[in-house]
Amino acid sequence: MKIIVALEELIKENETVIKSIKKQLGRHESGESKLSYMGLASAETNLEKAQEQLSRNKERLKEYLALDMEELVEKEKVRDAIERKNYLNYQKIRINRDITKKNDEKLEAMLILDELKEDFLIEDEELFEIASKSIDLGLTLHIDLQKKIIEVKNEFESALKNIEGENISDLGMLNFRCVLTIVHLHVLRTNIQENIEEDKLPPFRGFPKFEDWWIKELWSNHQAYYGLYKWKQIISKLCITHDQKRAWDIVFSNWISIKKIITDKATLGYEYNYIFDQLIRKHSELEEELATSSLKSMSELTKTIIAKENFSLVPKEHTIITDFVKFKRNKLNYKDVKKLNTKGK
Structure with missing residues (x-):
């Protein structure tokens, strides 16, 4: 399903960002590449934000993969049933009226909602984040x-x-x-x-x-x-x-x-x-x-x-030595043949 693919892709991106920031901070601590005070603060802030996003996306994926109707019924008993129902009932209306989002993002978000199991709750912003990733992945x-x-x-x-x-x-x-x-x-x-x-x-x-x-x-x-x-x-x-x-x-x-x-x-x-x-x-x-x-x-x-x-x-773009010929010569360690001197023959 699209929601699973999109969440997995977001998790990969979060992990890549965290790895990159940690590497940057490690080079700073070792003195290999010093950051300015502003750069250091920005890197630490971005690391914290990326870790929060990673944790949220992992939890959301785990929740969806483990979800079944019996668990859903149990959760609904704990949650405020009326608030949850209203949130879900008017979610498409809110999405459609959101002037900060593009039409293709709204459409994709609605398509994802149609694909989800009945009464599966997902916050609007998270839904748009998944929709955006779904669009990127086509x-x-x-x-x-x-x-x-x-x-x-x-x-x-x-x-x-x-x-x-x-x-x-x-x-x-x-x-x-x-x-x-x-x-x-x-x-x-x-x-x-x-x-x-x-x-x-x-x-x-x-x-x-x-x-x-x-x-x-x-x-x-x-x-x-x-x-x-x-x-x-x-x-x-x-x-x-x-x-x-x-x-x-x-x-x-x-x-x-x-x-x-x-x-x-x-x-x-x-x-x-x-x-x-x-x-x-x-x-x-x-x-x-x-x-x-x-x-x-x-x-x-x-x-x-x-x-x-x-x-x-x-x-104008005509060339007898194409880029592929150059690539092939390199792969074969090809030495170009020089024109033979046939004078006097």
Whole structure:
């Protein structure tokens, strides 16, 4: 559960802070690194505060892990039942009205309350502290993604069962890659649309359609490669944030590698390819161009654009010795080969 994960993470952070402060004070006492009077007082205060937070978080975690309904009943007999009930009944109202907290923190706090056992008491400030840690760890996002992955996985596996005769439906890891790619594209599209709406930009009209011949003729026809390049570039321009652009690069790489593997299977891959495309269309509204007129138009447009391009231009970031090559040379203790002097030969 999120509350357990968040509390455990807070405890780790408390312990790290305490260890760091004690190390700092130890260096001061040994004379290795003297602190000013203000610095010393601040360090001691921070140590005391961190120890209190650690103790509180450990006690809260211990209480929650050990909690069961019988213990809860016994505790309720000791506590003021009316005060406790009122505190719990109006907790969501207090959280919603708290003007010092951001909306995402309020929402996360309410989600955590919904997840807790009935009548489990947790102070508002502690709840917000846990909610903040849950946001940092992306726990809600992870749960939503897990649900989406399970949904798509079930749909994909169910569709594959309907394939008859010779096929490539039993591909193990490729099946899972297909599911993840569908989910990642769904998340990217949703994120782009939300950002556009938040920034009040022109309405999002969806992804442009891709063309099958780009994939079929990839590596054998430069026009196919260029068509894919321009299509990828158009979608990249729809991405507003750096994270979105980086995510699209990853999604595109996975998508094109899957499509190429399936396409190279020829007729054996038709049913599998169809299912993959249909699920992407359902969850991300990305689809293939089927109209002959549009296919011809794009083919001619690609030829026209290529004729106008200057392929002698090199991107500013171009380098023949990449960072990975440098890393690999270092790992292998590689000594660069000097150019041989062939004069006179």
